[in-house]
Amino acid sequence: MKKQTIGAIKLVSLVALGLVFLSLKLMSASTSVDVKAQNNQIVASQDEQSFDQTQALDTLRKRIAGQENKPAEEVFKNIRMLKGVPAARLLKIMELGYARSLGVNCAHCHVAGGWEKDDKPTKQIARDMVTMAAAINNEYLKKIKNLKSETPIINCTTCHRGQTKPALNLPESPPKQGPAALGQRLPP
Numbered sequence: 001m002k003k004q005t006i007g008a009i010k011l012v013s014l015v016a017l018g019l020v021f022l023s024l025k026l027m028s029a030s031t032s033v034d035v036k037a038q039n040n041q042i043v044a045s046q047d048e049q050s051f052d053q054t055q056a057l058d059t060l061r062k063r064i065a066g067q068e069n070k071p072a073e074e075v076f077k078n079i080r081m082l083k084g085v086p087a088a089r090l091l092k093i094m095e096l097g098y099a100r101s102l103g104v105n106c107a108h109c110h111v112a113g114g115w116e117k118d119d120k121p122t123k124q125i126a127r128d129m130v131t132m133a134a135a136i137n138n139e140y141l142k143k144i145k146n147l148k149s150e151t152p153i154i155n156c157t158t159c160h161r162g163q164t165k166p167a168l169n170l171p172e173s174p175p176k177q178g179p180a181a182l183g184q185r186l187p188p
Contacts, residue, residue: 051107053099060091060115077116081130098126101156102164129156 064075068088073079075087082090099105106112109123118124133154141152159166 048105048107051105051112053095053105053107056106056112057091057095061088064088064091078118081127098156101162102160103162104164108164 064087067075069086071083072085072087072090073083076090079090082093085093094106099108102108106115109120109126111117111119133156137153141147141154144152161167
């Protein structure tokens with residue numbers, strides 16, 4: 001193999017390993033959740049279970065009416081990430097980019113009605129993960145030669161796949177393929 005390819009493989013391996021360790025560290029910092037061992041899902045807190053996301057987003061959209069195109073930091077309090085993003089777009093990013101990517105609702109990171117509060121550790125974890133993803137997208141992926149995409153990116157869904165805890169292990173055995181997967185016997 002070429003030295004550049006080996007270097008790129010090493011870089012990707014280091015980044016992946018860093019992501020695993022960062023995910024483990026950040027997940028252990030969250031104090032308000034219990035892990036279900038059988039499927040790597042995290043049990044929603046009581047706040048999350050009783051939270052009506054559709055209603056909350058409707059209320060927020062009404063509250064920002066006429067200010068949808070203003071920068072989010074001019075409309076909302078305590079905006080540290082995504083500064084300059086229009087207020088209406090910020091709500092969509094939170095709803096589809098974060099909540100859906102992690103299979104949670106707004107109450108996972110936010111105090112309902114006190115959106116600006118930093119009371120939940122998951123809010124800072126999300127900020128740190130956004131910073132991590134930006135570093136990977138803006139620094140590391142650009143250094144990997146011969147990727148199929150000219151502008152490769154990662155986002156929350158890349159690792160989380162609709163679950164709060166990223167999958168850290170592969171299945172014990174690969175999935176069956178061919179006739180055996182369909183329960184058919186192979187000819188003798």
